[in-house]
Amino acid sequence: MKRFFSDIKKFGNYITYSAQSELKAEVAGSFLSWLWWILDPMLYMAVYSFIAILIFNRPEPHFPVFVFVGLNVWQFFSKSLKSSVGIISANRGIVSKVYLPKHMFVLSKMCVLAFKMFVSFGLTAVFLIFDCLFGDPVQITFRILYLIPLFVLLFIGTFAVSLFIMHFGVFVEDLSNVITVVLQLGFYVSGVFFSLENRLTGDLAILGKILTNVNPLAFIMADMRTAILGGDSFHFVAFAVWFVIASIAAILGVRLVYNFENSYVKVI
Amino acid sequence: MAETVITVKDVKIRYRYLKKISLVKSMFSLKKFAKTDYFEAIKGISFEVEKGQILGIVGKNGSGKSTLLRAIAGIFSADEGVIDLHGNSVSLMSIGVGFKRPLTGRENIYLSGMLLGFSKEKIDERIDEIIEFSELGKFIDRPVKTYSSGMHSKLAFSISAILETEIMLIDEVLSVGDAKFKKKSFEKMKSLIKDKDRTVVIVSHSTETLQKLCDNILWIHDGEMKMMGPTAEVLPKYNEFMS
Numbered sequence: 013m014k015r016f017f018s019d020i021k022k023f024g025n026y027i028t029y030s031a032q033s034e035l036k037a038e039v040a041g042s043f044l045s046w047l048w049w050i051l052d053p054m055l056y057m058a059v060y061s062f063i064a065i066l067i068f069n070r071p072e073p074h075f076p077v078f079v080f081v082g083l084n085v086w087q088f089f090s091k092s093l094k095s096s097v098g099i100i101s102a103n104r105g106i107v108s109k110v111y112l113p114k115h116m117f118v119l120s121k122m123c124v125l126a127f128k129m130f131v132s133f134g135l136t137a138v139f140l141i142f143d144c145l146f147g148d149p150v151q152i153t154f155r156i157l158y159l160i161p162l163f164v165l166l167f168i169g170t171f172a173v174s175l176f177i178m179h180f181g182v183f184v185e186d187l188s189n190v191i192t193v194v195l196q197l198g199f200y201v202s203g204v205f206f207s208l209e210n211r212l213t214g215d216l217a218i219l220g221k222i223l224t225n226v227n228p229l230a231f232i233m234a235d236m237r238t239a240i241l242g243g244d245s246f247h248f249v250a251f252a253v254w255f256v257i258a259s260i261a262a263i264l265g266v267r268l269v270y271n272f273e274n275s276y277v278k279v280i
Numbered sequence: 281m282a283e284t285v286i287t288v289k290d291v292k293i294r295y296r297y298l299k300k301i302s303l304v305k306s307m308f309s310l311k312k313f314a315k316t317d318y319f320e321a322i323k324g325i326s327f328e329v330e331k332g333q334i335l336g337i338v339g340k341n342g343s344g345k346s347t348l349l350r351a352i353a354g355i356f357s358a359d360e361g362v363i364d365l366h367g368n369s370v371s372l373m374s375i376g377v378g379f380k381r382p383l384t385g386r387e388n389i390y391l392s393g394m395l396l397g398f399s400k401e402k403i404d405e406r407i408d409e410i411i412e413f414s415e416l417g418k419f420i421d422r423p424v425k426t427y428s429s430g431m432h433s434k435l436a437f438s439i440s441a442i443l444e445t446e447i448m449l450i451d452e453v454l455s456v457g458d459a460k461f462k463k464k465s466f467e468k469m470k471s472l473i474k475d476k477d478r479t480v481v482i483v484s485h486s487t488e489t490l491q492k493l494c495d496n497i498l499w500i501h502d503g504e505m506k507m508m509g510p511t512a513e514v515l516p517k518y519n520e521f522m523s
Contacts, residue, residue, distance in 0.1 A: 026394040030380070033387040037423070105379060109372060110395045111354035186302045274356035278295055 016266045019113045027116055031123035053083055053132040060205035072207055074150060074241050076139040080132065081240065082204035082233045088129040089170050089229060090195045095121050096174040097181035097188040100276050107277050114273045115266060118174045122167070136240070150241055158239040158246065162232055165251065169228060169258035175265030182276050202229040209234070209244075228254045282330040285368050285447060285479045286352065291361035293322040293347055321347040323503040324361070329496075334473055334480045336494035336511065338487070338518050344503040345483045349449050352481065368446040368479070371396050373437075381425040385416055385435055388424055392439050406442050413468070414438035415461065430457050441468050448472065450482045487515055 020027075039046045057079050064075065072078045099117045100107060107114070140150055181187050201223050203211070208230055212220030224230045224247070231250045238244045295318070321344045329335050337345045351358050352365070353372040379388045389410055393403040411420050414435045419427065427435070434457045440448075450469075457465065473480045473493055484490055490497065490511065497514035499507040507514050 022397070023394070025400055026391065029387075029394060029400070030391055033380075033383050033391070036387075037382040037384075106395065108350075108355065112395055184301055184303060186304055190303060277350075277356050 013263060013266065015270070016113075016115065019115070020119070023113065023116045026112070027120045027123060030120045031127070034120075034124050035127060049128050049131045050135060053080065053087070053135065056083055064205055068206065068211075072210065073148075074139075074143060077136055077143070077150075077240060078207075078237060079205045080136045080139065081236045082202070084129045084132050084136075085166060085229065085233050085236065086199060086202060086204045088125050088166065089173075090199070091125050092118075092122050092170045092174050093177055093191060093195065094188070096178040097191055099178050100182050114178065114269050114276065115175065118171065118178055122171060122174070126167070140240070152240070153242070155242070155246075156239050159236060161251070161255075162236050162239070165228075165255055165258060166232055168262050169254070172258055172261035172265045175262070175269055179265075179268055179272060182279055198227075198229065201227055202233060204233070207234070207237075225250055228258070282332070283366075284328050285331050285366055286329040286481070287362070287364040287366070288328070288348075288352070289326045289362045289364075291322055291325050291348075291351065291358040291363060292320060293344070293351055293356075294359045295319045295321055321503055322351070322358075322500075325500070325503075325505050326361075327498060327505070327508055329479055329481065331479055332476045333496060334482065334494045336490040336497045337481065337483045337500060338485075338490065338497060338515075339500035339506075340522070343500045345500055346451055348500070349451055349481065349483050352447075353449050365447060369397055370447040370449065371440055371443075371445040372449045372451065373440040379424045379432070379436070382423055384423055385414075385420040385427070386411070388435070389439055393443050396440075396443055396445065398443055403443070410438045410442045413442060430461075433457060434461055437465055441465070441472060444472060444478070446477070447479045447481070450480065450484075452484055487519060491515060 057076060060079050060083075061075060064072070064079075095102075096118055099121065100114065103117055106112060140152070143150055177187070177191065201208075203223075208220045208223050209217075210220075212223070224234055228250075231247055231254065234244070235246050235251070238246055325348065337348065339345050349372065350356060352363055353370055354363075354365075355372070357363075380391065383391070386407070389407055390400065390403055393406075394400070414420070414431075414437075416427075416431055416435060419431060424432065424435075437457075470493070472478060473482075482490065482494065494511045496509065497507075497511050497518070498505065499514055499518050507517065
């Protein structure tokens with residue numbers, strides 16, 4: 013782990029510069045493309061509002077904020093995973109020419125995605141103000157600070173899973189198909205646009221509880237919503253447990269990649 | 281006694297025939313994971329290079345020259361043995377550094393420089409020189425995907441030629457671009473190589489070039505060291521062997 017932190021220090025410049033230029037290239041690439049950083053979550057929200065209002069006929073209170081938190085977290089997680097599968101072959105040119113700890117590719121990509129996530133979290137604030145003006149205002153209290161550790165957990169956890177996926181993505185050619193399906197399932201059991209605990213009631217209430225507690229993303233989303241909107245109680249125990257698990261997984265992932273990274277170039 | 285900058289000791293490098301596996305295919309095949317075959321590209325090579333020396337590596341195709349060079353560059357580690365660069369910085373020059381195609385030439389200079397371990401300030405100092413040497417002009421601020429292959433290799437060459445490291449590993453690239461740039465880059469190479477403080481390892485098939493540039497020659501045959509010694513001694517024997 014010592015080596016990992018010194019490598020981060022050494023290649024920190026590279027990570028941030030490559031993330032910055034990727035964002036810049038996206039902006040320069042097509043006219044008004046940065047608008048998509050905002051449009052993309054907005055349109056998705058329209059889709060889920062449609063489903064929740066017309067089909068479920070019972071949207072959650074403060075629905076825009078509710079969906080946004082879920083979507084942002086989910087997109088960050090799923091896009092990190094999806095890009096990690098092929099990230100080594102995508103950077104083939106670099107991998108075969110210089111030595112670079114391969115973790116840096118994942119970190120750089122996550123910086124890009126995190127930036128986009130924070131942009132759309134900015135939109136959440138806009139919706140909150142909107143709610144204050146035209147609907148029932150949300151009381152913002154100090155509990156919102158709880159978002160910070162939740163983001164940290166999200167980042168560590170995503171990093172850990174991405175490392176494992178990057179590693180196996182090098183050797184397993186159809187891993188991306190598997191990931192796509194698993195992510196689809198993950199999307200629905202994480203309650204991106206509905207509350208698992210409110211939706212699964214009666215006989216299924218226990219299932220809702222289990223899903224919220226076993227699925228770290230569902231728990232992160234639920235607690236983030238609570239931090240912003242208030243209401244339910246926090247799952248502090250789940251936080252502690254997941255934090256430990258995520259940290260251990262990240263350490264194992266870092267080690268795994270260090271052990272095998274020099275053979276990646278022989279495979280791709 | 282001159283300072284040793286590269287120590288290669290009993291190095292063995294194997295390719296594991298690591299084939300990609302498919303989850304679906306392996307579900308339907310009886311032998312789950314076929315026994316991995318080994319192919320030993322380098323079968324125990326030891327040598328040392330002293331500071332300021334120019335070492336040429338020769339050998340027929342597939343004898344392990346490029347593998348050895350990549351191992352010295354740290355791109356993959358030796359399966360056995362030790363490669364010690366005694367803390368010197370190293371860069372591998374070969375055709376086309378890993379550029380990110382959607383990014384501009386300028387951004388790619390920074391990225392490549394950082395990959396070679398230079399700080400942003402260091403690159404700031406040298407960037408004008410790189411751009412000038414590459415003769416790309418206005419194209420430097422356009423995405424690399426719009427470059428012609430000649431421009432691509434000119435930029436790649438300029439980066440590694442201007443951002444110089446203590447050890448340079450050159451894989452079969454002594455001249456790129458059109459006739460004019462070729463001459464210029466060859467001159468630049470020569471001046472870089474002749475620098476007393478720089479240690480250079482060149483892999484090439486052109487015995488003529490090696491004759492002109494190298495002090496010593498390492499001859500590899502099928503992953504084993506066949507001969508190593510002063511250019512005048514080894515090259516004639518190699519030529520004889522190959523003809």
